[in-house]
Amino acid sequence: MLPERLYKPLRALGTLIAMTRMPAERRHSRDYLSLVLGRRPAWREVFRHFFAFEEMLMGRLRVADGRDYRTTYGPGTADFKAWLENGGRVLIGSFHVGASDLQGCQIGGYEHLAVRIVRQRVGNSHDTDKLAERFGGRLQFIWINEPREALHALKAAADSPAAIVMHCDRVEFSARTAAFEFLGARRLFPVTIYNLALIFHRPVILAVGMPSGPAAAVLHASPRFEPVEGEPRAAAMRRAHAHFQDFLRKLETLLRADPWQWFNFIPMNPAAEVEPAAGEKGGKPQ
Numbered sequence: 001m002l003p004e005r006l007y008k009p010l011r012a013l014g015t016l017i018a019m020t021r022m023p024a025e026r027r028h029s030r031d032y033l034s035l036v037l038g039r040r041p042a043w044r045e046v047f048r049h050f051f052a053f054e055e056m057l058m059g060r061l062r063v064a065d066g067r068d069y070r071t072t073y074g075p076g077t078a079d080f081k082a083w084l085e086n087g088g089r090v091l092i093g094s095f096h097v098g099a100s101d102l103q104g105c106q107i108g109g110y111e112h113l114a115v116r117i118v119r120q121r122v123g124n125s126h127d128t129d130k131l132a133e134r135f136g137g138r139l140q141f142i143w144i145n146e147p148r149e150a151l152h153a154l155k156a157a158a159d160s161p162a163a164i165v166m167h168c169d170r171v172e173f174s175a176r177t178a179a180f181e182f183l184g185a186r187r188l189f190p191v192t193i194y195n196l197a198l199i200f201h202r203p204v205i206l207a208v209g210m211p212s213g214p215a216a217a218v219l220h221a222s223p224r225f226e227p228v229e230g231e232p233r234a235a236a237m238r239r240a241h242a243h244f245q246d247f248l249r250k251l252e253t254l255l256r257a258d259p260w261q262w263f264n265f266i267p268m269n270p271a272a273e274v275e276p277a278a279g280e281k282g283g284k285p286q
Helices: 005-020 023-037 043-064 078-086 100-107 124-134 148-156 192-202 234-256
Strands: 072-073 090-093 116-119 139-143 162-165 177-182 185-190 204-213 215-220
Touching: 005 043, 023 043, 023 078, 078 204, 078 215, 090 192, 100 148, 116 148, 139 148, 148 162, 148 192, 148 215, 162 192, 177 234, 192 204, 215 234
Parallel strands: 072 215, 090 162, 090 204, 116 139, 116 162
Antiparallel strands: 177 185, 204 215
């Protein structure tokens, strides 16, 4: 294998070639970076965004091949660390940010934990198959491409002791959305995870991993959102939305410090001029 000092420039060249062939993704990258930077990004900054995504994919492949990956924990992660140590039937909300996918896969390294990760199968999903093989039956994926099969698998996972990990930043496969303050507007985000929390009586922890060096990341997490037996649903969802908004504020702070780490090469979460009374809409699970 080539040494990194030679291999990294080759990866950068490959990223550049791919980027020139992806005009829609370049446009969406510029739109997002304009919001987080507060100005129109330079061409090299759009490239940096694409290359950060490439580096994340390389990290996943390396972990799938057995490489070590070191995680440290940021302030406020006590509830997440307690779950890692003790287990429990939790819902983990993740985002397409930094090393977040790697954090989810690192969970599979805890032998007392079982994890089910809700994902959309795409062309670069082969590394997830290798990760599932590495951790055996403790880490499995629920693919949402086939909605009927996904709902059956999700119900089976909810009835098991396994934790369920799902993304909470893209609305295209979401069953429930609500509007939250993020990057200068009230934008729609999925809140399906909280509906599942109330249905299956599971707490919610939101988490992202931000790169902190070669093969290393810092995990940032929310406190637990706990369903309360007998609480009216409207009151529970108000608490849920406040819980999500608090974490989005933390996430926005992280992204303003390192803008390249939200891999958002699709249209930005739509702004909501008027939020529906229930704050929800129909769709499919994410």
